[in-house]
Amino acid sequence: MLEQNPELTPETQALIEKAQRGDADAQCNLGLMYINGQGVAQSDEKAVEYYHLAAEQGNALGQCNLGVMYKRGKGVAQSDEKAVKYYQLAAGQGNALGQCNLGVMYERGKGVAQSDESG
Numbered sequence: 001m002l003e004q005n006p007e008l009t010p011e012t013q014a015l016i017e018k019a020q021r022g023d024a025d026a027q028c029n030l031g032l033m034y035i036n037g038q039g040v041a042q043s044d045e046k047a048v049e050y051y052h053l054a055a056e057q058g059n060a061l062g063q064c065n066l067g068v069m070y071k072r073g074k075g076v077a078q079s080d081e082k083a084v085k086y087y088q089l090a091a092g093q094g095n096a097l098g099q100c101n102l103g104v105m106y107e108r109g110k111g112v113a114q115s116d117e118s119g
Contacts, residue, residue: 008039008040009039011039012033012039012040015029015030015033016030019050019053022053022057024053024054024057024058024059024062025054025059027050027051027053027054027057027059027062028050028051028054028059028061028062028065030050031046031047031048031049031050031051031054031062031065032047032065034046034047034050035047035074043075044069044074044075045075046075047065047069047074047075048066048069048074048075048076050062051065051066051069052066054066055086055089058089058093060089060090060093060094060095060098061090061095063086063087063089063090063093063095063098064086064087064090064095064097064098064101066086067082067083067084067085067086067087067090067098067101068083068101070082070083070086071083071101071105071110079111080105080110080111081111082111083101083105083110083111084102084105084110084111084112086098087099087101087102087105088102090102
């Protein structure tokens with residue numbers, strides 16, 4: 001049984017429970033809430049935790065968001081190479097933001113060899 005936190009709204013508590021049961025969309029949403037401190041205490045580390053859970057399940061938005069965290073060094077050690085890894089995973093699933101972010105990394109030669117070529 002999951003522990004209840006009386007300081008959270010019922011909606012936030014329900015989202016946390018879904019995320020803890022493995023719902024990747026809930027994990028992504030909860031990560032965003034932690035980034036912005038909406039309904040929960042702001043925590044880049046908790047956002048990374050939930051994005052990582054979603055990314056491991058193949059969730060493209062979780063992969064892209066985790067890539068952003070690595071790119072910015074928020075909640076994790078900054079790593080362009082890991083950012084590229086997660087952008088590639090998201091881009092491979094057709095996630096437009098992942099594709100765009102990956103293109104920027106190639107354009108700037110961050111985490112990958114610089115390339116202006118289309119693929």
